Amino acid sequence: MTATPLEWSDELGRRIRSGAWPDQAVSTVTKIVEALRAGAAAQAADLLDYFVDEARVVQGIYTVWFPRFREWLLAEGVEAAEVGAELERLAALLALPDGRRFDPDAGWEDFEARAGRLAGAIRSGGAAETAAFAELDAVREDWRRLHDRWADLMSGVLTFVARRFGEPALEACYRFVLEPYIDDRYMVYDLRKRDYAETVFRNLYTTAEAMRAHLCGPDRLGDVELEEFPDRWEFRFDPCGSGGRVLRGDPVEGTGPRTDPPYEFGVTGERYDWAWNEQGVCYYCAHCCFALERLPAERWGHPVRVVDPPLYQGPGAAPEPRRCQWTVYRTVDAIPASAYERIGLTKPDAPPAPPPA
Secondary structure, three states, rough: OOOOOOOEEEEEEEEEEOOOOOHHOOOOHHHHHHHHHHOHHHHHHHHHHHHHHHHHHOOOOOOHHHHHHHHHHHHOOOOHHHHHHHHHHHHHHOOOOOOOOHHHHHHHHHHHHHHHHHHHHHHOOOHHHHHHHEEEHHHHHHHHHHHHHHHHEEEEEHHHHHHHHHHHHHHHHHHHHHHHHHHHHOOHHHOOOOHHHHHHHHHHHHHHHHHHOOOOOOOOOOOEEEEOOOOEEEEEOOOOHHHHHHHHHOOOOOOOOOOOOOOOOOOOOOOOOOOOHOOOOOOOOHHHHHHHHHHHHHHHOOOOEEEOOOOOOOOOOOOOOOOOOEEEEEEEOOOOHHHHHHHOOOOOOOOOOOOOO
């Protein structure tokens, strides 16, 4: 075990997990288990606190997006009663396995409190190893249930938008909804302000961190695949815990793909620059095209990451769409021209120069 599992990052302005890039692909849940088995109670508790931090990043994103979807619908003339009725329908559809109505605020409070109690018990020596493992899995399950319903809620609202206004309206909706998120999370990659090389560490770390929090992988622990090449790093999610699960379904709860009844959440039927000019992109997955590629390329000339999403192949197709892959390039010049062309743009001859030091 390392002396400490966490360290302070001046780049991110907060604590992060220590360790080389291959280690960052290992879920924080797995790291907590390793610490418990090694008898490193303080490390296990610190990592559990950090697992909540990881989840808080994703929870914060969804709590920013959700009210802006409602705001956009109201601004487009949808009556408040109709919006409310649709949200109530989705909340009922996404009820918890025990039948309770989906309430994201209450779900977060319960998760955070349970994790805090467990961390305290581990630190004080009041949690036997077997009991700690069982309770850790319960904490992870609390987050998984909340996280997955957030992703489903976003998919459901996007499907409502597409059915109410037509699929092309998703572009205007997404541009409105994502604006604060882009400002907060991605403007730091603006080449007019910073050299590309200065952003690579942040790009790699936040990729691993976010996808751990999305509980990627077949066991829903948050493990990702990472492969390093001379010009790039490739992250793969099999499946991604959000969009990938939408298309594959939920084996944990025994429910099917969200494209099927009773959900019937949408995928692109036409080709759009904001969805990689692919058909079968789930509406939720399209936010990655906007946030990671199209909007950054429009504003300062290059994608932050290049995404190869899973695609819905239609009824009767293979039950598991391809893995999602995110690529972070070592240099802006290494980003291929095809990455621009598939989002309707042309690779610039040269990136914008950063301001003088």
